[in-house]
Amino acid sequence: MGRGRAPCCDKTKVKRGPWSPAEDLRLMSFIQKQGHSNWRSLPKEAGLLRCGKSCRLRWINYLRPDVKRGNFTPEEEETIIKLHNSFGNKWSKIASHLPGRTDNEIKNVWNTYLKKRLSRKTEASDSPMDYSDSPSSPSSSITSNEDQIMEMTDQTVQEPNAKKSNEKPEFLKVMSKHPSDEPKETASYDSPTSSYASNFCNVSGAIVTRPEERKGSTTSDEKNEIPFESDIDFWNLLDTLDPYHTTNSEKNEDENSNAAAKLDDENECKEWLRYLENELGLTGGNGSDNLPNTEHTTSLHQEINFEPEVVYFPIWPSSPQNFGI
DNA sequence: AACTCGGTCAACCGCGCGCCT
């Protein structure tokens, strides 16, 4: 009877898997400006080839400004244990009692070690609370001065994916990289695992600290200024960023700006795009069978006017390491 | 140095609830 709503996203035409830097930026930018009243329509409006569900998950679990990254403190762990006693596997309910923590994160922590720790504890019930294998206790110790300082510092957020990223994020440079800029680094984008995102996605302006919590030590150079601006102009700027031009401008800044070189680069970019269009059959000829969404993406491209690299590189062609992350 | 194994965690999948038509 009821006509119901329009069908959900066509799953054959949406990208799946790890999010690229460009996608993250686009999603963040869009939500900062437009909010997320409708997840289903959001991907299209934002120019993302993603399912709305995927966008929602990405935002809630990772990109949200208030999401608290990093290790759980012993206090938080205690809270989780108590709440789990009360609510069971109601992760969202537990998460609501832990500001900044997501249900997914809590679920992971519970399944990966809290559960084990508890079972061990019940086996040896006479032993005191043991945090020796807690993620919040790198190298089996939570008493490191730096760690304690970090846990006590509101403006400091610990980065759980430290093992996947070693350098200071340069989130604007992420957008600026062009495939042709790094021809030698064409390795598949095999390990995004969002480490780049976690490096810049605590957009509250806090300093993200990467404590190398499990193995390494924490050093001051691992603190990263997050280039976040709450000013909507910043997000407008992001939206208008042409990565290629950004590359050029940055490059030119670094190299004391050479107009001729810039022109060359732009031409190179255009050539690159033309090459890709030809390769992918996007230029007039028959579309590639391997690209079922070609028609969709091109029309979408025209419709919402989003940058071609997002279409051509739904998976960013360079690995996060290539961005100096 | 090469390989295996286990831990971690982001992302996907599927289901249920409640709203919409």
Place this chain on the structure above:
DNA sequence: AAGGCGCGCGGTTGACCGAGT
């Protein structure tokens, strides 16, 4: 009233990484 869909939630998967051999 009934069917369809969006959203949120919990369970599961698979890739990555470091430690151990």
